[in-house]
Amino acid sequence: MNVKLLYFASLADRAGRGAETRDSAARTPRELYAEVAAAHGFAFPLERLRVAVNGAFVDVDRPLADGDEIVFLPPVSGG
Amino acid sequence: MTDPRFRLSETPIDVAAERPALDHAAAGAYASFEGWVRDHNDGRAVHRLDYQAYAALALAEGEAILEEARARFRVREARCVHRVGSLAIGDLAVWVGVSADHRGAAFDACRWIIDEVKRRVPIWKNEHYADGESGWLHPE
Numbered sequence: 714m715n716v717k718l719l720y721f722a723s724l725a726d727r728a729g730r731g732a733e734t735r736d737s738a739a740r741t742p743r744e745l746y747a748e749v750a751a752a753h754g755f756a757f758p759l760e761r762l763r764v765a766v767n768g769a770f771v772d773v774d775r776p777l778a779d780g781d782e783i784v785f786l787p788p789v790s791g792g
Numbered sequence: 793m794t795d796p797r798f799r800l801s802e803t804p805i806d807v808a809a810e811r812p813a814l815d816h817a818a819a820g821a822y823a824s825f826e827g828w829v830r831d832h833n834d835g836r837a838v839h840r841l842d843y844q845a846y847a848a849l850a851l852a853e854g855e856a857i858l859e860e861a862r863a864r865f866r867v868r869e870a871r872c873v874h875r876v877g878s879l880a881i882g883d884l885a886v887w888v889g890v891s892a893d894h895r896g897a898a899f900d901a902c903r904w905i906i907d908e909v910k911r912r913v914p915i916w917k918n919e920h921y922a923d924g925e926s927g928w929l930h931p932e
Contacts, residue, residue: 769849770849789915791843791914792906
């Protein structure tokens with residue numbers, strides 16, 4: 714299954730990129746985060762992140778589908 | 793798509809141009825909030841900062857906040873513009889404007905909107921410090 718990930722702020726810095734496409738067996742965002750955290754050395758525990766799929770916030774245990782665009786959002790600091 | 797209430801801007805925010813969107817014959821009060829780039833944070837001297845947004849979701853979440861404000865408070869109109877990109881000290885980073893029949897609702901809604909924007913909208917601040925270091929802010 715191919716999924717696209719977007720990275721922002723310190724996660725983009727750590728990954729060295731703003732986006733990537735991965736061939737992954739992860740069934741949920743929770744499983745996908747474990748995979749990309751190990752690949753890129755992300756330090757955030759999943760509990761500190763929000764997850765968006767295809768432009769909307771979702772639960773971390775929602776099933777993923779081929780072609781999904783997933784974003785793990787670190788704590789925000791606008792304003 | 794109808795006129796959005798929440799926008800991201802890559803160019804300076806012109807408050808005088810934004811404010812007429814709040815005009816309403818029944819409104820007797822206007823309250824606004826301006827967030828400015830300050831030269832220090834958490835004890836460190838700040839030279840400039842960058843804002844980065846996940847634009848698709850930031851626009852949707854910002855719009856949802858303003859819709860919620862209109863349901864929660866007795867206001868006539870509510871708008872917000874947030875900067876993205878590179879900003880200098882003193883620049884206007886975010887503007888919130890609310891019109892209402894009376895001042896109480898205008899103040900209350902304005903305060904609630906900026907708090908929700910800071911808490912929920914996917915925008916991140918990268919501070920560039922006087923010592924040459926920089927860092928993304930990810931508050932607890």
